[in-house]
Amino acid sequence: MSTLTLSSAWLALQAHQSAMAQQHLRELFARDSQRFNRFSLKFNDILMDYSKHPVCHETISLLLVLARQQRLEDWITRMFRGEKINDTENHAALHSALRGEHPVMIDGVDIMSNVRRVLTQMEQFSTSVRDGKLRGYSGHLFTDVVNIGIGGSDLGPLMVTEALKPYSSNHIIPHFVSNIDGTQLELILRRLNPATTLFIIASKTFTTQETIANARAAREWFLAHGGSEKDVAGHFVAVSINREEVEKFGIDSDNMFELWDWVGGRYSLWSAIGLPIVLTIGMENFYSLLTGAKEMDQHFLTAPLEKNLPVMLGLIGIWQINFFGTRSHAVLPYDQSLHRFPAYLQQLEMESNGKRIDRNGDEVDYSTGTVVWGESGTNGQHAFYQLLHQGTQIIPADFLVPCISHNPIGDHHCLLLANFFAQTEAMMRGKSMSEVCAEIEAESSMNNIAAESFKKIMPHKVFPGDRPTTSILFKQLDPKTLGSLIALYEHKVFVQSVIWNVNPFDQWGVEFGKQLAGKILDELEQDRQITSHDSSTNGLMNYFKVNR
Ligand code: G6Q
Numbered sequence: 001m002s003t004l005t006l007s008s009a010w011l012a013l014q015a016h017q018s019a020m021a022q023q024h025l026r027e028l029f030a031r032d033s034q035r036f037n038r039f040s041l042k043f044n045d046i047l048m049d050y051s052k053h054p055v056c057h058e059t060i061s062l063l064l065v066l067a068r069q070q071r072l073e074d075w076i077t078r079m080f081r082g083e084k085i086n087d088t089e090n091h092a093a094l095h096s097a098l099r100g101e102h103p104v105m106i107d108g109v110d111i112m113s114n115v116r117r118v119l120t121q122m123e124q125f126s127t128s129v130r131d132g133k134l135r136g137y138s139g140h141l142f143t144d145v146v147n148i149g150i151g152g153s154d155l156g157p158l159m160v161t162e163a164l165k166p167y168s169s170n171h172i173i174p175h176f177v178s179n180i181d182g183t184q185l186e187l188i189l190r191r192l193n194p195a196t197t198l199f200i201i202a203s204k205t206f207t208t209q210e211t212i213a214n215a216r217a218a219r220e221w222f223l224a225h226g227g228s229e230k231d232v233a234g235h236f237v238a239v240s241i242n243r244e245e246v247e248k249f250g251i252d253s254d255n256m257f258e259l260w261d262w263v264g265g266r267y268s269l270w271s272a273i274g275l276p277i278v279l280t281i282g283m284e285n286f287y288s289l290l291t292g293a294k295e296m297d298q299h300f301l302t303a304p305l306e307k308n309l310p311v312m313l314g315l316i317g318i319w320q321i322n323f324f325g326t327r328s329h330a331v332l333p334y335d336q337s338l339h340r341f342p343a344y345l346q347q348l349e350m351e352s353n354g355k356r357i358d359r360n361g362d363e364v365d366y367s368t369g370t371v372v373w374g375e376s377g378t379n380g381q382h383a384f385y386q387l388l389h390q391g392t393q394i395i396p397a398d399f400l401v402p403c404i405s406h407n408p409i410g411d412h413h414c415l416l417l418a419n420f421f422a423q424t425e426a427m428m429r430g431k432s433m434s435e436v437c438a439e440i441e442a443e444s445s446m447n448n449i450a451a452e453s454f455k456k457i458m459p460h461k462v463f464p465g466d467r468p469t470t471s472i473l474f475k476q477l478d479p480k481t482l483g484s485l486i487a488l489y490e491h492k493v494f495v496q497s498v499i500w501n502v503n504p505f506d507q508w509g510v511e512f513g514k515q516l517a518g519k520i521l522d523e524l525e526q527d528r529q530i531t532s533h534d535s536s537t538n539g540l541m542n543y544f545k546v547n548r
Contacts, residue, residue: 002358002365004501009066016062017323020054025428025466028056043299043309045475046484050316052428053396053468054324063315064305066499072305075498080301082106086264086505087359093505095267095490096297099290099483106262118258118272122286125237125257126278129198130169137231138195146175146188147276148214149202151347151510152265153239154178156486157202157276159344160269160289163337163482166406167281174276177218180210185217194225194235200275201238204259204268206245209517215249239272264505266347267490285479292483300491310488313470314495320396320468321367330388330397331374334420337477338400342374345489352493352504359501368500378419388427389463396468399424400485404476420471430465433458 039051103110128134203211237255238246257272320326331342353369405413497504530541
């Protein structure tokens with residue numbers, strides 16, 4: 001048994017869970033009219049309600065004891081101070097510095113002057129492109145930006161540009177190519193004019209197979225459709241840490257935006273990886289995004305644990321995963337603009353905390369990161385909510401909801417919100433057998449035959465309820481609020497990593513995948529039969545060779 005699962009805080013929570021599991025959420029609400037006030041928090045215009053979870057005053061106290069036992073406050077300070085808490089890679093984790101303003105030292109050097117220098121470079125470049133001072137080789141304005149990157153060099157900017165479309169100037173359209181499947185690149189390039197297209201090759205390492213292959217293909221397309229070698233410099237820029245590889249690729253180092261080893265891929269949208277965001281919504285809006293995140297950072301750093309949104313969001317997750325045994329977590333934005341938010345969080349949470357070895361190098365004997373998935377708005381209601389309401393698994397869900405829509409068509413927004421309120425209430429309350437019976441009795445017009453068949457389906461109409469949800473409401477999805485929401489989840493992930501004693505900033509699973517594909521590629525390029533793997537892999541590869 002690990003020190004964590006043997007600790008008094010852990011054992012106390014286990015004992016407390018048995019008591020809480022006996023009580024239906026409905027009863028908890030019936031007993032306490034102040035439940036919402038007790039178990040909801042506000043930060044700026046963000047309201048986070050976690051009262052629809054099986055918690056009471058004692059639960060929160062015990063979770064806070066666990067957080068203190070794991071020295072959460074100390075870890076938070078260490079992260080913001082720039083200590084090398086990503087110890088398997090010997091790096092700091094300083095995404096907070098990308099939106100910060102105070103000096104932060106790494107190895108005796110203040111990194112903030114570099115941060116400001118790159119922000120200024122981004123501002124000058126994006127302003128020139130947006131104002132038309134920088135133009136394509138034929139003298140026309142740039143109309144399209146293609147970001148070529150994958151994972152952390154793709155999901156953040158893609159999610160943000162989608163979320164902040166109402167703030168985009170509309171004269172520069174962002175496109176994202178990540179997949180090595182040529183279909184994605186082909187379908188995008190088919191619609192573009194090389195003379196008005198700007199390519200951003202976004203790769204921290206600049207060695208990622210998919211990105212480099214897509215970047216090469218994009219350059220070939222550019223040269224084959226009217227661009228010349230001397231025009232490449234004006235149409236291709238890079239975001240990377242690796243100056244040498246960028247130059248080898250043929251991009252002038254003046255056109256390179258620098259990144260640093262203390263920025264993790266999935267935490268990098270605040271850096272020059274955010275260049276497609278800036279080109280689309282402008283620097284002023286990007287600064288608002290940074291401000292929203294910075295304000296959440298300050299809150300995380302200074303608010304008491306029990307009033308701290310990321311801390312409470314993280315601890316509620318721990319309560320569900322480690323004590324109620326939930327295995328998956330749904331993210332359900334009731335805002336079409338956030339339709340890529342679940343995919344973004346999927347990487348943030350699963351890549352960060354999908355770990356089985358703790359910081360001491362020992363295998364854990366408790367669950368860590370859970371499966372994160374989701375879909376926006378009412379679409380999910382007509383697809384997978386059935387399982388959320390009546391399935392055999394309990395799946396906690398986060399609902400993200402704006403009070404004001406950017407597109408107030410008719411009464412659409414009220415209809416959308418009516419669905420959100422109804423769903424979260426129904427998941428909490430359910431519908432009991434006696435309520436189903438009452439429904440039958442109310443149908444006085446029913447004849448005997450109809451009543452008989454209705455009885456037969458009665459059990460199917462029962463909803464157990466007691467399904468936990470967190471609701472996060474905000475005024476409107478503007479750049480500042482979005483910045484705060486993203487930082488909220490970044491820090492939630494950190495809180496959970498501290499409780500689980502895992503390093504959330506490495507990703508050996510991703511590195512493993514990069515290594516594996518390279519080895520097999522050589523074998524695919526030869527004509528001979530494959531016999532060097534297990535029979536399944538040999539069989540699959542040989543089938544491919546015959547049928548390609
Ligand atoms: C993120 C991961 C991973 C990474 C991609 C792309 O935290 O490290 O998703 O972002 O593998 O890596 P490059 O930016 O180096 O191409």
